[in-house]
Amino acid sequence: MFDLSPRPANSAPAAPDFPWPGGKKCALFPAFDVDAESVWLGADPQNARRLITRSYGGYEARVGIPKILETLRRHEVKATFFVTGWSIDAHPATCEAILADGHEIAHHGYLHLRPDTADEATLVDEMDRAIEAMKRVLGIVPAGYRAPWGETCPEQMELLKSRGIRYSSSFRDDIRPYRHVLPSGPGPIEIPVNYSFDDWSYGLTHRTSPRAMFGREEVLSIWRDEFDQTREWGGVTTMVMHPQVTGRPMRIRILDQFLEHVRQYDDVWIARGVDVADHYEASEAAQGKA
Numbered sequence: 001m002f003d004l005s006p007r008p009a010n011s012a013p014a015a016p017d018f019p020w021p022g023g024k025k026c027a028l029f030p031a032f033d034v035d036a037e038s039v040w041l042g043a044d045p046q047n048a049r050r051l052i053t054r055s056y057g058g059y060e061a062r063v064g065i066p067k068i069l070e071t072l073r074r075h076e077v078k079a080t081f082f083v084t085g086w087s088i089d090a091h092p093a094t095c096e097a098i099l100a101d102g103h104e105i106a107h108h109g110y111l112h113l114r115p116d117t118a119d120e121a122t123l124v125d126e127m128d129r130a131i132e133a134m135k136r137v138l139g140i141v142p143a144g145y146r147a148p149w150g151e152t153c154p155e156q157m158e159l160l161k162s163r164g165i166r167y168s169s170s171f172r173d174d175i176r177p178y179r180h181v182l183p184s185g186p187g188p189i190e191i192p193v194n195y196s197f198d199d200w201s202y203g204l205t206h207r208t209s210p211r212a213m214f215g216r217e218e219v220l221s222i223w224r225d226e227f228d229q230t231r232e233w234g235g236v237t238t239m240v241m242h243p244q245v246t247g248r249p250m251r252i253r254i255l256d257q258f259l260e261h262v263r264q265y266d267d268v269w270i271a272r273g274v275d276v277a278d279h280y281e282a283s284e285a286a287q288g289k290a
């Protein structure tokens with residue numbers, strides 16, 4: 001039933017060595033996953049009547065996102081918010097505020113269901129319901145996608161391509177963007193994730209997601225070291241923050257100080273996912289590969 005044949009996990013060739021725009025040495029892709037209550041509902045429908053569990057996600061629209069927007073404004077940083085379709089329907093004003101500040105909203109499923117364990121009808125429903133919500137509520141068409149629960153499957157990759165999604169930001173196998181190669185041919189661009197920037201691992205604990213909490217100095221030291229070395233290698237540092245984590249009071253200080261650290265360099269291109277995808281496509285076209 002499962003194909004265990006010996007072959008690389010990814011058939012895409014090595015990431016091309018395109019220069020970053022404006023002579024920059026590296027890129028920072030600040031990104032947030034707006035799961036809100038849907039991450040808890042998608043994990044277990046019985047959470048619908050667990051008001052305190054749902055309130056973890058409810059924090060995002062009430063406090064987390066406004067505080068994050070304020071912080072990004074102060075640092076003059078534009079980011080991408082991967083928002084579930086459920087969150088767009090439940091929190092339209094919050095999503096409008098994200099767009100009004102010049103940030104990008106991209107696809108993150110509808111109810112934050114795991115693609116790898118979903119049947120085909122559910123995969124299609126998760127994909128299309130979210131696209132429909134983005135269009136109906138916000139008047140936008142998503143350019144990018146991040147897999148809920150950090151997992152995906154071959155059928156989902158083909159689905160992204162068929163729906164015109166230009167980039168994915170889910171894989172953990174590179175430090176530079178590359179283009180997927182699917183059984184049907186070229187797939188979306190990948191802006192690979194650095195999982196050390198997933199704040200959930202350091203700052204959220206719940207009885208069904210129990211984790212040790214990490215303080216500012218521990219997280220900052222990991223983030224600074226990962227970023228500094230990625231900068232030397234000329235890669236992209238892709239972040240995976242959640243407003244129900246990074247929007248908490250002491251955790252927003254970590255983001256604040258990390259952005260301060262990054263902004264001391266003038267050779268970092270801070271870009272939204274769609275900007276990275278635009279640049280990648282332009283570089284491909286310049287090399288006659290488009």
Ligand SMILES: [Zn+2]
Nearest residue numbers: 033035148149
């Ligand atoms: Zn998520």
